[in-house]
Amino acid sequence: MKIRTLKPDFPHFDAILKFAIAPRPICFVSTADIEGNINLSPFSYFNIVSQHPPVCLFSPLRRMQDNSSKHTLENLLETTELVINIVNYNMVQQQSLASTEYPKGINEFEKSGLTPLASVLVVPPRVAEAPVQLECKVRQIIPIADTPGAGNLILADILLMHIHDEQIDDDGRVDQAKLDLVARLGGDWYCRITKDNLFKVKKPVKNIGIGVDQLPLSIRNSPVLTGNHLGLLANVEHLPEEMESDEIRYEPDIQEILNAFIGDPSTRQIHLHRKAAELLDRGDVSSAWKVLLLQ
Numbered sequence: 001m002k003i004r005t006l007k008p009d010f011p012h013f014d015a016i017l018k019f020a021i022a023p024r025p026i027c028f029v030s031t032a033d034i035e036g037n038i039n040l041s042p043f044s045y046f047n048i049v050s051q052h053p054p055v056c057l058f059s060p061l062r063r064m065q066d067n068s069s070k071h072t073l074e075n076l077l078e079t080t081e082l083v084i085n086i087v088n089y090n091m092v093q094q095q096s097l098a099s100t101e102y103p104k105g106i107n108e109f110e111k112s113g114l115t116p117l118a119s120v121l122v123v124p125p126r127v128a129e130a131p132v133q134l135e136c137k138v139r140q141i142i143p144i145a146d147t148p149g150a151g152n153l154i155l156a157d158i159l160l161m162h163i164h165d166e167q168i169d170d171d172g173r174v175d176q177a178k179l180d181l182v183a184r185l186g187g188d189w190y191c192r193i194t195k196d197n198l199f200k201v202k203k204p205v206k207n208i209g210i211g212v213d214q215l216p217l218s219i220r221n222s223p224v225l226t227g228n229h230l231g232l233l234a235n236v237e238h239l240p241e242e243m244e245s246d247e248i249r250y251e252p253d254i255q256e257i258l259n260a261f262i263g264d265p266s267t268r269q270i271h272l273h274r275k276a277a278e279l280l281d282r283g284d285v286s287s288a289w290k291v292l293l294l295q
Helices: 013-020 071-077 089-098 108-114 227-233 240-248 252-260 265-282 285-292
Strands: 028-030 040-044 046-050 055-058 081-086 131-144 151-163 180-186 190-192
Touching: 028 055, 028 071, 040 055, 040 071, 040 089, 040 108, 055 131, 071 081, 071 151, 081 151, 089 108, 227 265, 227 285, 240 252, 240 285, 252 265, 265 285
Parallel strands: none
Antiparallel strands: 028 040, 028 081, 046 055, 055 151, 081 131, 131 151, 180 190
């Protein structure tokens, strides 16, 4: 495996970085200046950074062409109030249109055709089409540098969250696929979060996994099992006992492997590892362990 090492002064460093650090959620921010002129603009350098208190962070960059500040930053230095609107697929093209560098005083709600909705605690309006809208107040603004492309970290306290009724059930649970979120990648690329590309990874919060270093060498060095497979196998509190494999030994597909390679343990091991890999890909860690203990 060849690895190329790049320094920040590499000609395409910033472009490569945007492809690599992705996907990035989109902070679609509405603000108002001190005279009440509305601005709406998206930023992909964005995330939540605290739960209690709930705080978001995003970063408007200084313009590359003339080192000037974004209207969003100028407005927040004046008024400190904003709404962060979460972008889904149904509004992604209008969100992109709102990123156009319109002159100060031009209302991007009107240009993009999105619907302003009065906020409760802050002056800037919400985007009615956004599935989630966060009314916020600036906690802190941290300039990183005064050079073109430099960021300005804006920490924003979340005061109120508004969410479309169809997105949340009576128990406060959200259907992740139903949100139909989008995120920024590099260049002109976006990605869409759909049911087909969602998957779960069980958090190791209820038990302390043994770790990959404690797996038997024959499993750890398997030519079949991937790093993801090893991670699943290592997220158990203890190695299973070999007697736990007895019940799976007599299943027809396992019997076929065991009988086909009598006297050829290395080939038998590869086939058992392939079977275990199939089980792990289906999320059946317990059965995968039982198969692996047969070798």
